[in-house]
Amino acid sequence: VSAGDNQDELPLHDVKILEAANVIAGPIAGRLLADLGAKIVKLESLYGDISRPAGAGGFVFYNANKRSISVNTRTEQGREIAQRIAAESDVLLANMRPGATDRMGLSSEKLAEINPNLIETHVTAYGWTGPYAHRPGVDPLAQAITGLQRAQGGNGLPPMFLGRLAPCDYTGGAMTALGAVMALFARERTGVAQKVNTNLLSAGIIMNADGFMRAEGKQPRRLADSRHFGLNALHRLYETSHGWIYLSANGEENIASLFQAIGATALFADSRFGNEDARASHDDELAICLAEIFSGLSAQAAHQKLTEAGVPSAPVAEEYETAFYDDPQAVENGHVSQIEHPTIGTLKMAVNLVTFGRVKREVRLATPLLGQQTQDILSEIGYSVDDIQTLYQSEVVKTESHA
Numbered sequence: 001v002s003a004g005d006n007q008d009e010l011p012l013h014d015v016k017i018l019e020a021a022n023v024i025a026g027p028i029a030g031r032l033l034a035d036l037g038a039k040i041v042k043l044e045s046l047y048g049d050i051s052r053p054a055g056a057g058g059f060v061f062y063n064a065n066k067r068s069i070s071v072n073t074r075t076e077q078g079r080e081i082a083q084r085i086a087a088e089s090d091v092l093l094a095n096m097r098p099g100a101t102d103r104m105g106l107s108s109e110k111l112a113e114i115n116p117n118l119i120e121t122h123v124t125a126y127g128w129t130g131p132y133a134h135r136p137g138v139d140p141l142a143q144a145i146t147g148l149q150r151a152q153g154g155n156g157l158p159p160m161f162l163g164r165l166a167p168c169d170y171t172g173g174a175m176t177a178l179g180a181v182m183a184l185f186a187r188e189r190t191g192v193a194q195k196v197n198t199n200l201l202s203a204g205i206i207m208n209a210d211g212f213m214r215a216e217g218k219q220p221r222r223l224a225d226s227r228h229f230g231l232n233a234l235h236r237l238y239e240t241s242h243g244w245i246y247l248s249a250n251g252e253e254n255i256a257s258l259f260q261a262i263g264a265t266a267l268f269a270d271s272r273f274g275n276e277d278a279r280a281s282h283d284d285e286l287a288i289c290l291a292e293i294f295s296g297l298s299a300q301a302a303h304q305k306l307t308e309a310g311v312p313s314a315p316v317a318e319e320y321e322t323a324f325y326d327d328p329q330a331v332e333n334g335h336v337s338q339i340e341h342p343t344i345g346t347l348k349m350a351v352n353l354v355t356f357g358r359v360k361r362e363v364r365l366a367t368p369l370l371g372q373q374t375q376d377i378l379s380e381i382g383y384s385v386d387d388i389q390t391l392y393q394s395e396v397v398k399t400e401s402h403a
Contacts, residue, residue: 010037010359015184018043018089019066020104023051024139024166025123025200026095027062028173033093033180034065035351041085041377042068046398048370060341060367061349069378070371070398077396079105084381087114091180095123098133108195119183121196123176128197137200142168146204147211154224172203233279233287234258237316243299244316247306254311261309262293262302324350341366370400
């Protein structure tokens, strides 16, 4: 292939991935890889991914650009189906407890036998071995054990749950996708198929990285204030007359621009706020002064003043779940895509989170119903029409109806 050829192809356009994953970490890894062009077969039980009952929302986003096959891998016939798909795949992607894929007929030994070039990529809760390996693990537990909830709570306050953000799941999913891509790269260079492992514990370490470094003289980590507005008076949220704004002013020049932009130049003449040490000693007082000023401005007006002065700030989006689709930057980035879903109808979602050259794509496949492509996938791996009918009748496979 000469330089410049295939510039319109996504980098993983010819990669086949078998995904055996539930909830967030595994499926988000699959979605990232699918958006890079990989062809994902989502292997589900007859009951489906355990987050399917959540319906629209996270599940729909995590599982777009995939095809679904629903198989009872507790049966010998079901395990054979899983193995046939694996035999034609480049990557197995799983986020189950250690040993779960073995019971599905997808042990490392079996996979090496049927497809020596298959890359295994696993994201578990705590790791493949060790005293925690077989513990149940979900994002809030990883938040707790890695200190994220402690850090988010702030100084002198109880720990805080980070809610629906699921930072360990999302970070773990991104690490899993990275591991899969690097293993594909290594296989291309060396011919060796790797087994890749990461976990939510590792994800929490990345999210709370400052807490996982020791050195003599290391300064204490800055944590949020008691109301969780921010780190200090110049790096925090402020309520305005209409909405909220986040301010991030750093450096003497930037701070002087801030005071001038909001008509508060007298603050620099105040001995309490004239230099960094003084401001640190009187941070609460400065926050009170700034809060009073911002309360007389709308978030948009304050943002405009600060932007013109070169002071970083951002209005807090109150309804970004809907405003995103009209956000001029999101539209310019090609983040907005629309597709028809068999039960939801018109579905808008984000796409093109990583772009390559001139390649920008819409969501190719709407999030599948349970087993929506079961018949097609079975045909692709060599089952006859009669074989497929028998598998349905024997309740080894399933396709969800959407009358």
